[in-house]
Amino acid sequence: MITFMNNSDSEEEPCNERTSLMSAESPPVPSYQDGLQASGAGEAQAHRKRRTGSSRSPNNTAEREMSDSGVPVRGSALENEEEELTLKYGAKHVIMLFVPVTLCMIVVVATIKSVRFYTEKNGQLIYTPFSEDTPSVGQRLLNSVLNTIIMISVIVVMTVFLVLLYKYRCYKFIHGWLILSSLMLLFLFTYIYLGEVLKTYNVAMDYPTLFLVIWNFGAVGMICIHWKGPLQLQQAYLIMISALMALVFIKYLPEWSAWVILGAISIYDLMAVLCPKGPLRMLVETAQERNEPIFPALIYSSAMMWTVGMAKPDTAARGPTQQTWDAAEDGRDNHGSSTHADSQMSETRSPVPTRPITSLEELEEEERGVKLGLGDFIFYSVLVGKAAATASGDWNTTLACFVAILIGLCLTLLLLAVFKKALPALPISITFGLVFYFSTDNLVRPFMDTLASHQLYI
Amino acid sequence: MTLAVFFGCTFIAFGPALGLFLFTIARDPLRIIILIAGAFFWLVSLLLSSLIWFIAVKASDPQDEPLQKGLLIFGVMFSVLLQEAFRFLYYKLLRKAIEGLVALSEDGCSPISIQQMAYVAGVGFGLMSGAFSMINLLADSLGPGTVGIHGDSQLYFLTSAFMTMVLIFLHTFWGILFFHGCEHRRWWEIAAVVIMHLAVSGSTFCNPLYVGSLVPSYLMMAAAAVWAYILSGGSAQNLRRFLLCLRSGASPQLGS
Numbered sequence: 241m242i243t244f245m246n247n248s249d250s251e252e253e254p255c256n257e258r259t260s261l262m263s264a265e266s267p268p269v270p271s272y273q274d275g276l277q278a279s280g281a282g283e284a285q286a287h288r289k290r291r292t293g294s295s296r297s298p299n300n301t302a303e304r305e306m307s308d309s310g311v312p313v314r315g316s317a318l319e320n321e322e323e324e325l326t327l328k329y330g331a332k333h334v335i336m337l338f339v340p341v342t343l344c345m346i347v348v349v350a351t352i353k354s355v356r357f358y359t360e361k362n363g364q365l366i367y368t369p370f371s372e373d374t375p376s377v378g379q380r381l382l383n384s385v386l387n388t389i390i391m392i393s394v395i396v397v398m399t400v401f402l403v404l405l406y407k408y409r410c411y412k413f414i415h416g417w418l419i420l421s422s423l424m425l426l427f428l429f430t431y432i433y434l435g436e437v438l439k440t441y442n443v444a445m446d447y448p449t450l451f452l453v454i455w456n457f458g459a460v461g462m463i464c465i466h467w468k469g470p471l472q473l474q475q476a477y478l479i480m481i482s483a484l485m486a487l488v489f490i491k492y493l494p495e496w497s498a499w500v501i502l503g504a505i506s507i508y509d510l511m512a513v514l515c516p517k518g519p520l521r522m523l524v525e526t527a528q529e530r531n532e533p534i535f536p537a538l539i540y541s542s543a544m545m546w547t548v549g550m551a552k553p554d555t556a557a558r559g560p561t562q563q564t565w566d567a568a569e570d571g572r573d574n575h576g577s578s579t580h581a582d583s584q585m586s587e588t589r590s591p592v593p594t595r596p597i598t599s600l601e602e603l604e605e606e607e608r609g610v611k612l613g614l615g616d617f618i619f620y621s622v623l624v625g626k627a628a629a630t631a632s633g634d635w636n637t638t639l640a641c642f643v644a645i646l647i648g649l650c651l652t653l654l655l656l657a658v659f660k661k662a663l664p665a666l667p668i669s670i671t672f673g674l675v676f677y678f679s680t681d682n683l684v685r686p687f688m689d690t691l692a693s694h695q696l697y698i
Numbered sequence: 699m700t701l702a703v704f705f706g707c708t709f710i711a712f713g714p715a716l717g718l719f720l721f722t723i724a725r726d727p728l729r730i731i732i733l734i735a736g737a738f739f740w741l742v743s744l745l746l747s748s749l750i751w752f753i754a755v756k757a758s759d760p761q762d763e764p765l766q767k768g769l770l771i772f773g774v775m776f777s778v779l780l781q782e783a784f785r786f787l788y789y790k791l792l793r794k795a796i797e798g799l800v801a802l803s804e805d806g807c808s809p810i811s812i813q814q815m816a817y818v819a820g821v822g823f824g825l826m827s828g829a830f831s832m833i834n835l836l837a838d839s840l841g842p843g844t845v846g847i848h849g850d851s852q853l854y855f856l857t858s859a860f861m862t863m864v865l866i867f868l869h870t871f872w873g874i875l876f877f878h879g880c881e882h883r884r885w886w887e888i889a890a891v892v893i894m895h896l897a898v899s900g901s902t903f904c905n906p907l908y909v910g911s912l913v914p915s916y917l918m919m920a921a922a923a924v925w926a927y928i929l930s931g932g933s934a935q936n937l938r939r940f941l942l943c944l945r946s947g948a949s950p951q952l953g954s
Contacts, residue, residue, distance in 0.1 A: 331727035
């Protein structure tokens, strides 16, 4: 899901149990991915809430959980000026999302092309029990469709479970789930990844060094994602865990199943976010009613938010540095109503007479960011990674899928600016990506190969 | 066939384009989006032309060599025409986008002009065209092998890199010329772009006689560069002022 971030209106709220719980809960990275990423190990992964700005893409967790929380896009102010500003800043938001999506894809493609481990077939997840090693095409197709049905139903069950938990305010359970899944990603999967990379490059490393490196990486990651940390570090960690998750999917999903699952998850994303009874939509609406941020974990946010410090004159000087913290607060901002946000903004402005108004306004403008769910990152990277892994060594296919996904994201953000509500981020990009993958691999590749062999240029 | 060849060919082919991107496009988000959309339009045109060629090849006899060669020539020419058609479609889209941007802006003028869009669109087309021609070659050049072991030219990678560079530049200039022609309704400019493109692609049929393909392409690039410069408002006087670091209306100053 993709949503816009509004100015935080929560700075002035008294710190009660709910707000403190929420700030503790909200991970710095709100992302709009609806889908949950399932860890390949089959452990319970906390639902990843993917919320991207307006689009919600259902997250699929390979494990039982599915977190498809897309965060609906909370539109910016209803005033005309804000509408214009939103559209005016649309290009900047698009680039703010292009860069992390590109980075994630680069990490995945670089790993796929260099580390053999992620392209070897070493079994399948329990969510895709049917094997594709059958001789007949029909049987293989049937098996992949069955795998997809099982996977999608696991995701649906997980999402509904998540929505129920959220509805009945079982915040601690959700929080624990999220922490467990990010623990697994940051420690176990990183350890496996590092081991395979070291094996590929034949670098020796002793266990004490390895332990130190993994421990530091994981501990800082947990702090950045679930508590506070510099925004860019948070974003980097989110990109890394998305890439790790995508690599797990690429390794453990059988070929045809992967493509069918990608297609099915886009359709599910579309329905879950836009249908009135869709789980993600209900999740977003519930969060909006309660004026809470939706699960802060697993959402990538592109801009910083005002923090509490800005309201006080003595902390005004520290304002900019404090701004980089608390991506978690974004969630709150997203859901605040526009009028509430405006009153908050005026309140934050008045106690800070020393700051020039222009800088406040500039900061205000910079705060308007957009969020993308981590599930969206993961499935984009799965598509591009699969293209890199299976397109007979052809780089053109990977490049074509990359451009197609970026254009899909651009179109989705354009729709977001027009409709100003949460939108699914997966359908357009994945559709373009799939179309371009199959057509480039089957049509363009023979043409370009023939041209290259005669050294012709078009 | 080593890292040296890989890096050398990469920088020959994409160095100037990377410079153009970093210095003129990377700062402005709107230009990056126009670049990527231009690349996308080129990709769609390639897709359609590959589809036509693929159907033609599948419907014909694979053993018939002259027929396959003829189909390839037809494929190349059709692809060129389709690329220019998509350039026209992209022009139409950008015109609409400018109207939208003007409507959204506070002061009634668009943050980007059609000439800037023409330049960025040309770079987008060029980058995608160059990438599709060159990336597989670069990937292969990293691995082991001997170039031209079966009697083909040994300069394959180098000439491919130079051809890619000239094509990227040409697409940039063609973008400017084409959009200018569309803006001012000068059809002969559009026709000139199409003919130049056909000529450059046709000259590559001389490969591996590289004199027949590289030299005309570079000459055409120089001509297109001068023409695009003049159309963008440049003149000999501007050039002299720039080279001598003059300020307009001031006396010549040395140094910066």
